[in-house]
Amino acid sequence: MTAYDHLMAHQRQTEALSKVAERLGWDQETMMPRGGAEQRSEEMAAMEGVLHARRTDPRIADWLAEVVPADEVAQAQIRHIRRSYDRATKVPGDLAQELARLTSVAQGIWAEARAADDVAAFLPTLSQVIDLKQQEAAALAQGGDLYDALIDDYEPGATAATLGAMFDRMRPRLVDLRAAVLAAPAPAPLHGHFGLEAQLRLARDLASTFGYDWGRGRLDMAVHPFSSGGGSDSRITTRVVETEPFNCIYSTIHEVGHSSYELNIDPDYALSPLGHGVSMGVHESQSRIYENQIGRSRGFTGWMFGQMQERFGDFGVASPQAFYAAVNRVQPGFIRTEADEVHYNLHIMMRFDLERALIQGDLAVDDLEAAWNDRFLADFGVAVDRPAHGMLQDVHWSVGLFGYFPTYTLGNVYAGCLNQAMRAAVPDLDEALARGDTSGATGWLRENLQRHGGLYEPREVVELACGFAPNEGPLLDYLETKFRSLYNL
Amino acid sequence: MTAYDHLMAHQRQTEALSKVAERLGWDQETMMPRGGAEQRSEEMAAMEGVLHARRTDPRIADWLAEVVPADEVAQAQIRHIRRSYDRATKVPGDLAQELARLTSVAQGIWAEARAADDVAAFLPTLSQVIDLKQQEAAALAQGGDLYDALIDDYEPGATAATLGAMFDRMRPRLVDLRAAVLAAPAPAPLHGHFGLEAQLRLARDLASTFGYDWGRGRLDMAVHPFSSGGGSDSRITTRVVETEPFNCIYSTIHEVGHSSYELNIDPDYALSPLGHGVSMGVHESQSRIYENQIGRSRGFTGWMFGQMQERFGDFGVASPQAFYAAVNRVQPGFIRTEADEVHYNLHIMMRFDLERALIQGDLAVDDLEAAWNDRFLADFGVAVDRPAHGMLQDVHWSVGLFGYFPTYTLGNVYAGCLNQAMRAAVPDLDEALARGDTSGATGWLRENLQRHGGLYEPREVVELACGFAPNEGPLLDYLETKFRSLYNL
Numbered sequence: 001m002t003a004y005d006h007l008m009a010h011q012r013q014t015e016a017l018s019k020v021a022e023r024l025g026w027d028q029e030t031m032m033p034r035g036g037a038e039q040r041s042e043e044m045a046a047m048e049g050v051l052h053a054r055r056t057d058p059r060i061a062d063w064l065a066e067v068v069p070a071d072e073v074a075q076a077q078i079r080h081i082r083r084s085y086d087r088a089t090k091v092p093g094d095l096a097q098e099l100a101r102l103t104s105v106a107q108g109i110w111a112e113a114r115a116a117d118d119v120a121a122f123l124p125t126l127s128q129v130i131d132l133k134q135q136e137a138a139a140l141a142q143g144g145d146l147y148d149a150l151i152d153d154y155e156p157g158a159t160a161a162t163l164g165a166m167f168d169r170m171r172p173r174l175v176d177l178r179a180a181v182l183a184a185p186a187p188a189p190l191h192g193h194f195g196l197e198a199q200l201r202l203a204r205d206l207a208s209t210f211g212y213d214w215g216r217g218r219l220d221m222a223v224h225p226f227s228s229g230g231g232s233d234s235r236i237t238t239r240v241v242e243t244e245p246f247n248c249i250y251s252t253i254h255e256v257g258h259s260s261y262e263l264n265i266d267p268d269y270a271l272s273p274l275g276h277g278v279s280m281g282v283h284e285s286q287s288r289i290y291e292n293q294i295g296r297s298r299g300f301t302g303w304m305f306g307q308m309q310e311r312f313g314d315f316g317v318a319s320p321q322a323f324y325a326a327v328n329r330v331q332p333g334f335i336r337t338e339a340d341e342v343h344y345n346l347h348i349m350m351r352f353d354l355e356r357a358l359i360q361g362d363l364a365v366d367d368l369e370a371a372w373n374d375r376f377l378a379d380f381g382v383a384v385d386r387p388a389h390g391m392l393q394d395v396h397w398s399v400g401l402f403g404y405f406p407t408y409t410l411g412n413v414y415a416g417c418l419n420q421a422m423r424a425a426v427p428d429l430d431e432a433l434a435r436g437d438t439s440g441a442t443g444w445l446r447e448n449l450q451r452h453g454g455l456y457e458p459r460e461v462v463e464l465a466c467g468f469a470p471n472e473g474p475l476l477d478y479l480e481t482k483f484r485s486l487y488n489l
Numbered sequence: 490m491t492a493y494d495h496l497m498a499h500q501r502q503t504e505a506l507s508k509v510a511e512r513l514g515w516d517q518e519t520m521m522p523r524g525g526a527e528q529r530s531e532e533m534a535a536m537e538g539v540l541h542a543r544r545t546d547p548r549i550a551d552w553l554a555e556v557v558p559a560d561e562v563a564q565a566q567i568r569h570i571r572r573s574y575d576r577a578t579k580v581p582g583d584l585a586q587e588l589a590r591l592t593s594v595a596q597g598i599w600a601e602a603r604a605a606d607d608v609a610a611f612l613p614t615l616s617q618v619i620d621l622k623q624q625e626a627a628a629l630a631q632g633g634d635l636y637d638a639l640i641d642d643y644e645p646g647a648t649a650a651t652l653g654a655m656f657d658r659m660r661p662r663l664v665d666l667r668a669a670v671l672a673a674p675a676p677a678p679l680h681g682h683f684g685l686e687a688q689l690r691l692a693r694d695l696a697s698t699f700g701y702d703w704g705r706g707r708l709d710m711a712v713h714p715f716s717s718g719g720g721s722d723s724r725i726t727t728r729v730v731e732t733e734p735f736n737c738i739y740s741t742i743h744e745v746g747h748s749s750y751e752l753n754i755d756p757d758y759a760l761s762p763l764g765h766g767v768s769m770g771v772h773e774s775q776s777r778i779y780e781n782q783i784g785r786s787r788g789f790t791g792w793m794f795g796q797m798q799e800r801f802g803d804f805g806v807a808s809p810q811a812f813y814a815a816v817n818r819v820q821p822g823f824i825r826t827e828a829d830e831v832h833y834n835l836h837i838m839m840r841f842d843l844e845r846a847l848i849q850g851d852l853a854v855d856d857l858e859a860a861w862n863d864r865f866l867a868d869f870g871v872a873v874d875r876p877a878h879g880m881l882q883d884v885h886w887s888v889g890l891f892g893y894f895p896t897y898t899l900g901n902v903y904a905g906c907l908n909q910a911m912r913a914a915v916p917d918l919d920e921a922l923a924r925g926d927t928s929g930a931t932g933w934l935r936e937n938l939q940r941h942g943g944l945y946e947p948r949e950v951v952e953l954a955c956g957f958a959p960n961e962g963p964l965l966d967y968l969e970t971k972f973r974s975l976y977n978l
Contacts (some may be wrong), residue, residue: 016535019528020513027512031520035705036722039508042760046505050539216524233525271531 003066004074006059007081008272014054015271019229021047026228026235030220041104048100055088073274076455080273083156091139099132103400110398119369119387126397127365130358133402137359147359150403154280155410157457160356163406166413166472167349173476175379177483178342182332184487187325191316194245198311202245203238203252205307210256210290211442212236213263224395225251230262230277231270245308246327250291257290258283264446265453279458280404284411285418286445292341292412293419293478294441299433301327307436328486332380334389342483343380348409350375351394355402414462416475418449421466492555493563495548496570497761503543504760508718510536515717515724519709530593537589544577562763565944569762572645580628588621592889599887608858608876615886616854619847622891626848636848639892643769644899646946649845652895655902655961656838662965664868666972667831671821673976676814680805683734687800691734692727692741694796699745699779700931701725702752713884714740719751719766720759734797735816739780746779747772753935754942768947769893773900774907775934781830781901782908782967783930788922790816796925817975821869823878831972832869837898839864840883844891903951905964907938910955 001009024047028040064082069075106125113122134146141149147160204219222237229235236255241247261277269275277283294300305323308315317323330340336347354371357363363371372391373384384390396404423429425448426440433441448465455461462470483489490498513536517529553571558564595614602611623635630638637648693708711726718724725744730736750766758764766772783789794812797804806812819829825836843860846852852860861880862873873879885893912918914937915929922930937954944950951959972978 012531013535013538016528016532017539020509020532020536023513023516024509027516031707033703033705033707033722033724035702039505039721039759042501043505043509046502047509049502050506213524214522216522218520218522232528233522235522270528 002068003063004069004078007063007067008077010054010057010060010063011077011081011273012271014051015273015275017047017054018051019231019233019271021051022228023233029222029224029226030237044104045100052088052093052096055084056093060085061089073455077273080454084273087140087153090142091136095132095135095139099129099136099400102128102132103398106398106400107395110392110395114388114392117387117392119392122392122398123365123368126368129398129400130365130402133400134359134361145360147356147403150359151406152403154404154407155458156279157459158281158406158410160352160406163352163410164356167345167352167406167409170345170409170472170476171349173480174342174346177480178330178346180489181330181342181483181487184489186331187329187486188317188322189329190245190326192243192312192314194242194312194315196240196242199240199242199245199248200238202307202311203248206249206252207236207256209436210253210260210294210438212256212260216263217259219252225255227255227258227262230265231275232263234259234262245312249304250295253295254287254291257287260290260442260446261286261450264450266451269453269455274454276454278452278454278456278461280407281410281414282449282458282461284408285414285462286450288411289415289418289422289445290442293415294433294438296327296341297430297433298324299430300436300438302434303436325486328482330483330487332382334376334382334384335393341479345409345412346379348405350379351405352409355397355405359402413472413475414470416472416478417462417466417468417470418445419478420474421448421468491557492552493558493567496552496556497566499543499546499549499552500566500570500762501760503540504762504764506536506543507540508720508722508760510540511717512722518711518713518715519726533593534589541577541582541585544573545582549574550578562944566762569943573762576629576642579631580625584621584624584628588618588625588889591617591621592887595887595889596884599881599884603877603881606876606881608881611881611887612854612857615857618886618889619854619891622889623848623850634849636845636892639848640895641892643893643896644947645768646948647770647895647899649841649895652841652899653845656834656841656895656898659834659898659961659965660838662969663831663835666969667819667835669978670819670831670972670976673978675820676818676975677806677811678818679734679815681732681801681803683731683801683804685729685731688729688731688734688737689727691796691800692737695738695741696725696745698925699742699749699783699927701745701749705752706748708741714744716744716747716751719754720764721752723748723751734801738793739784742784743776743780746776749779749931749935750775750939753939755940758942758944763943765943767941767943767945767950769896770899770903771938771947771950773897774903774951775900775939777900778904778907778911778934779931782904783922783927785816785830786919786922787813788919789925789927791923792925814975817971819972819976821871823865823871823873824882830968834898834901835868837894839868840885840894841898844886844894848891902961902964903959905961905967906951906955906957906959907934908967909963910937910957 021044024040024044032040060081064078064085067078069078106129109125110122113119133150137146137149140152145160151158151160151163207219208214216232216234218235220235220237221239223239225237225239227234227236236252236259238248238252238255258277261283265275277286301324302320305317305320308323317326328340330342332343333339336344339347350372354363354368354375358365358368369387369391376382376384376390422441422444426444429440432439449461452461456464459470510533513529513533521529549570553567553574556567558567595618598614599611602608622639626635626638629641634649640647640649640652696708697703705721705723707724709724709726710728712728714726714728716723716725725741725748727737727741727744747766750772754764766775790813791809794806794809797812806815817829819831821832822828825833828836843852843857843864847854847857858876858880865871865873865879911930911933915933918929921928938950941950945953948959
């Protein structure tokens, strides 16, 4: 066996074990009896221990020193293996364990603090998490920027400087669009009761409509919808609020986007480093383009209006145009996960600035709530009414996910670029969507982006698909065109 | 840390990882999308690799050489760890891997052969499995009896000689009882349609009636019902045939018995070698006593008759007595898993003799079908009509489970002993069961047997619970009394 064969064989088992660990997480959120939580945390820790030992196996360094990749695919595999090994060995084992232990406890403390609207109960723990993340970042950065080192975990190649500059270019146009839209008359919302079983049937049918491969997936309920797994087993979840069907509908389409990316990767890359979505940003581009540029388009909502009428009868919306407006209703709100396309990125930019300052030591944890509330008032024109609607709303910081937030907006930016290229490439796309036929869109995405998995770097694969370097222009153009037309501005 | 602490810490992680592997099996049978099978087999193999490495970790030998157990519990822990280490290190790694690989393929070949009634398609594979199992047995037996070495995996301390002698004592009385019962008029069977949802509701209510802890478990559907897991997460499965409600009812009660054993073990033993049911025979005694001596008793079936009437209306059975007779209807049949209490052990004894002869080299694989069919005709008075009803009916041999079958009858024998002791100890048990109150029975079993987990050896824990050495007498007395009364003999 060559060094390359050794590396790939070792990696294949590690990938299989990490699939097992991921499925354990899926089970925890969908199936686990409530009494199983404590034992489960020991099971997860044991799996993490096994994975960490495999990722830092000293033989990897020997094989990497010897390996001569034969082609582009082998080069990409080695690039990923080298990156993973460097990362795993740079962070001291004790620190990694301490972080794992703390963040698992911190999540519970955060959840209780949020339920009680009690910032003070969360701050000491958050402070500890930030301290450990700073140590981790220092180990990874080796003299470079701390926050960049954390971003790199989720979006290799991205930096706070380039992201920050892009966000600065985006903010004025979003703020202007937001102000104009909110000054116009608001469309009518939905009224009615949308039963659980009927919503779940619709969710399944929508997943099928978007080409979800039921032979390699399944749909279950979860408090916070997510997708999980890859290769030949990638599962989605959804939730149902019986007064708000868009919650279930767009959660489902979003997760189908994530899951389809995983399932459409070239099967030759299965159980190898290339067999995953390449970054969080590119992943989010797929969930967002399925959800927004396709799922919230005029064409597709027209088809969905018919589906809703068939399934739910009269629900207070008279025409496809009114339904399109209801789906895309813009309204200010405290909660990021409920934000419309116009507001969403403003939420992200705010978190980006705050977490960057926290990690770089420019913002003290004790000042975070005031900083959050001031910024929210400035960006959204509303005062935060309670911490659960403010700095306690997201789980991310409690579990140490610093550097993750910007990938949401990066995903939207990539989705904007891909949408522009896709619409140029696929003739009569809107007409097809109006018939409930997404195959032109999903087929284009599969062929031009999804199948490559980790073969190219994130920006590279988006550029390859689009034919131009990714930038924020297409997203902003799309949003302005869509919402100015919708609101008759 | 002492050697004991090291051993227990190492074992704790191994136990946690083996829970993960077991849950992966549960997922495969209940949740996995069909396209996930191939990837799943790699995941399972990777987990087995991890577990094998942990079980053969050379530090275990060092710790075992040093350890000084402080008390009875520590002694029992060390006994289990030593046994597991000896077993894992005696079998060469190559052989273990070859067996794992072959049996995973063999199961598919067996399933196809059974579907096609094609013995010849299965024999070459069966022959390979037997060859490898003989090699494994030779490695384990180190000069002793090959079949004994295999039995020891499932029932430590049992031997073919003592089991064979016991079976020889049981057979004449069972054959006599069978002949007498079959000569009498048969009770009427059920008629009607029993809908899936209503059966599942009944299954859930029955599980609750038997004290199943839903906070640490759940019920799902599976083609072949099983229970899975332990500690604070032990799940059960059932199946539904809409014309035969007893299938779902008694599968459920059976699996609740297995699962309750696991869930009722002293929580101090969680994630340690004592935290499991002590043997397959003792495990089966719990599922069988829940199912038969309690679930098929006159008292409990009387209560269940009322439940069935409420849920399904008129189903062609007029009285509690007629229902009791229908539940306990004795009829000859080819299939072990569908056998009544009178026939069941005759199926096992036949498999015991055949597999013992196969492993000891006294029966050639090519002669197995004839041997099976001759023996079946002799014991059951009917000629096997097709291989799927004969030697191809059970999965066990294809997956290498030689030595497992006798534990089914041993479980029935233990259940007979425990039933005798329980009825002597719990006053008015039948009256309570007639009210649907199983707590006297399940409480006695929990207190006297289940809570001990692996603390005592299998025969020892049964003797401790019963106050006498386990033997076949109580089971045979119970069967004769029950069925002679039921059939007016």
